[in-house]
Amino acid sequence: MKVDFWGHEFEVNMVVGCIGGFLIAIMSSMFGFGGGPFMVPLMTVALGLPMYIVVGSSLLAIFFNTAMGTMRHMQFGNFDLLLFLAMFPAALLGGYLGPQIAKRLSPLVVKRVACVGLILLGLKLLGLY
Amino acid sequence: MKVKFSVLPLLALAMMVLPITQQAQAKEEASAPTITLDKPSLDNGGEITVSGQAPAGSQVYVEVYSVEKQVRANRFDSKKDPKTGKVPYMFYLTHEMPAAYKIFIPKEMAPELDKAKADGSSWKYSEVLKKTGANAAYNAPAKIKIDRYQATIMASILGSRGNLLDAMNEKDSKRESMKLVKGRFRKVDNLLAATVETTADGAYTAKMKLRKGLAPGKYNVTVTAVTERIQEGDKETVKKVKSEVASFENNVSFPTVYLSTAGTSINLLWPFLLTLVIAIFGVLMGAGGGFILNPILVSIFPALPHTIVAGTVMPTVLFAQGSGIYNYSKIKFINWKLGIGIGCAMLLGGFIGPKLTELITLDQFKFAFGWILLVLSGLMYWQTTPGYLEKNKKEQAILKEFKKRAEECAKRGEEGTKSCPTEQK
Numbered sequence: 252m253k254v255d256f257w258g259h260e261f262e263v264n265m266v267v268g269c270i271g272g273f274l275i276a277i278m279s280s281m282f283g284f285g286g287g288p289f290m291v292p293l294m295t296v297a298l299g300l301p302m303y304i305v306v307g308s309s310l311l312a313i314f315f316n317t318a319m320g321t322m323r324h325m326q327f328g329n330f331d332l333l334l335f336l337a338m339f340p341a342a343l344l345g346g347y348l349g350p351q352i353a354k355r356l357s358p359l360v361v362k363r364v365a366c367v368g369l370i371l372l373g374l375k376l377l378g379l380y
Numbered sequence: 381m382k383v384k385f386s387v388l389p390l391l392a393l394a395m396m397v398l399p400i401t402q403q404a405q406a407k408e409e410a411s412a413p414t415i416t417l418d419k420p421s422l423d424n425g426g427e428i429t430v431s432g433q434a435p436a437g438s439q440v441y442v443e444v445y446s447v448e449k450q451v452r453a454n455r456f457d458s459k460k461d462p463k464t465g466k467v468p469y470m471f472y473l474t475h476e477m478p479a480a481y482k483i484f485i486p487k488e489m490a491p492e493l494d495k496a497k498a499d500g501s502s503w504k505y506s507e508v509l510k511k512t513g514a515n516a517a518y519n520a521p522a523k524i525k526i527d528r529y530q531a532t533i534m535a536s537i538l539g540s541r542g543n544l545l546d547a548m549n550e551k552d553s554k555r556e557s558m559k560l561v562k563g564r565f566r567k568v569d570n571l572l573a574a575t576v577e578t579t580a581d582g583a584y585t586a587k588m589k590l591r592k593g594l595a596p597g598k599y600n601v602t603v604t605a606v607t608e609r610i611q612e613g614d615k616e617t618v619k620k621v622k623s624e625v626a627s628f629e630n631n632v633s634f635p636t637v638y639l640s641t642a643g644t645s646i647n648l649l650w651p652f653l654l655t656l657v658i659a660i661f662g663v664l665m666g667a668g669g670g671f672i673l674n675p676i677l678v679s680i681f682p683a684l685p686h687t688i689v690a691g692t693v694m695p696t697v698l699f700a701q702g703s704g705i706y707n708y709s710k711i712k713f714i715n716w717k718l719g720i721g722i723g724c725a726m727l728l729g730g731f732i733g734p735k736l737t738e739l740i741t742l743d744q745f746k747f748a749f750g751w752i753l754l755v756l757s758g759l760m761y762w763q764t765t766p767g768y769l770e771k772n773k774k775e776q777a778i779l780k781e782f783k784k785r786a787e788e789c790a791k792r793g794e795e796g797t798k799s800c801p802t803e804q805k
Binding site: 252254255256263265268269270272273274275276277278279280281282283284285286288289290292294300301302303304306307308309310311312313314315316317318319320321323324325326327328329330331333334335337338339340341342343344345346348349350352353356358359361362363365366367368369370372373374375376377378 | 452637641646649652653654655656657658659660662663664665669670671672673674675676684687689690691692693694695696697698700704708709713714715717719720721722723725726727728729730731732734735736737738745747748749750752753754756757759760761762763764772775776778779782
């Protein structure tokens with residue numbers, strides 16, 4: 252499929268994109284997260300698209316998944332309103348404060364710290380320590 | 381056969397004592413245990429003592445359960461049946477599980493519980509109940525209505541629970557209820573405690589500790605005194621007397637609230653603070669917070685079922701994504717064709733995923749999530765490698781340039797020219 256973006260034309264392999272998106276969507280809706288950190292590498296590496304076309308478009312694709320996942324979770328009775336009401340304002344506030352803090356920090360350091368944190372959390376979930 | 385031998389000396393002893401106390405015993409055996417609670421209410425858990433008089437020489441069990449609050453419990457049976465070699469793929473679901481449930485057993489049986497604890501998460505509730513004799517007191521969850529679905533791969537793909545089968549018979553239903561109870565409360569300590577002390581004349585006291593975060597409202601307490609167990613081959617006949625029902629209230633006050641679908645009380649401040657910190661951190665590292673929020677929530681609030689965590693965290697990011705899309709679309713930074721194309725595939729995936737959440741246990745959830753996080757940390761590390769940074773730098777520059785142009789276009793309101801495309805195809 253040909254995609255046109257700001258006067259540039261890109262050739263996108265939709266089969267790879269759709270299969271990858273489908274699998275990521277199953278995983279992310281099953282475990283209840285967004286899926287962005289997996290979608291962006293999929294689109295940049297597997298589809299070979301540049302970052303600037305991926306940021307917005309991947310968000311749109313993920314939105315479909317999140318909306319559907321939310322509906323299905325509600326249908327299966329997995330949604331707790333009170334817990335949601337406690338977390339939702341915090342998520343909004345965090346989304347507002349985050350970018351302001353981000354300006355003052357080096358993204359490289361943040362990512363390396365996050366990397367270590369994720370490994371530790373991952374190993375803990377696997378029960379290795 | 382073994383049992384007979386061990387019963388014999390006891391029997392002989394009883395025969396000798398019987399003539400003396402026969403009359404008194406006969407009278408006592410007929411009478412149900414008395415029951416008194418030392419206080420009428422608890423404040424988000426705590427200790428409450430139950431005491432009374434049971435027939436002399438009987439084993440006393442105390443069953444405590446939440447009356448008003450009931451929760452959902454489910455189990456997916458995909459273990460191969462050792463007899464038939466077939467995998468049942470059966471999905472069990474109830475909405476009537478008491479939100480809190482515990483049996484207090486005689487103090488002497490503590491070693492049995494320790495043994496079960498040593499088995500880790502694979503301990504068997506029904507076996508422990510049998511060994512400690514506590515199944516005589518297992519009443520409240522025994523008669524809950526359990527739905528049984530025959531799941532198939534096709535049905536799971538379509539996102540349905542499968543065909544609803546006929547109700548189970550009483551015995552099977554009771555056995556399954558034990559598995560559901562175990563799946564719901566998981567730990568030995570949550571379900572059983574050996575704290576009942578009895579004196580020779582049958583007076584009993586039990587200190588009942590209820591942990592924090594249990595359901596509020598009315599709790600019922602019943603005492604079951606087992607006076608005699610007769611073992612005939614495999615069959616055991618239990619003679620027992622039950623007390624009347626005593627009740628107490630468990631009070632929970634704001635900011636601790638009861639989450640009705642999760643079946644636990646929680647101080648709302650904690651999820652709020654946790655989400656705030658993780659949302660900020662999520663922005664910093666450029667990944668959604670759900671990755672970290674979900675595993676941390678299930679780790680520090682073990683009483684929150686993973687299905688609820690997944691189902692509740694997901695909608696919180698919905699609005700952030702929506703506003704992100706709106707902002708990008710304002711500066712025409714979304715390629716609709718690409719986004720919707722892949723979005724349709726993701727729509728399908730999002731339809732199937734939530735069904736799978738309830739098919740796995742908490743341990744499987746944690747295990748899979750552990751691997752997801754390791755992969756993610758790999759991706760995160762890759763983003764800090766020099767090669768990636770170099771490429772990223774160039775693209776960031778282009779991105780900035782495009783953004784600037786887009787903002788200028790939006791300002792001038794000038795559309796349709798080559799530098800300000802109206803729509804991407």
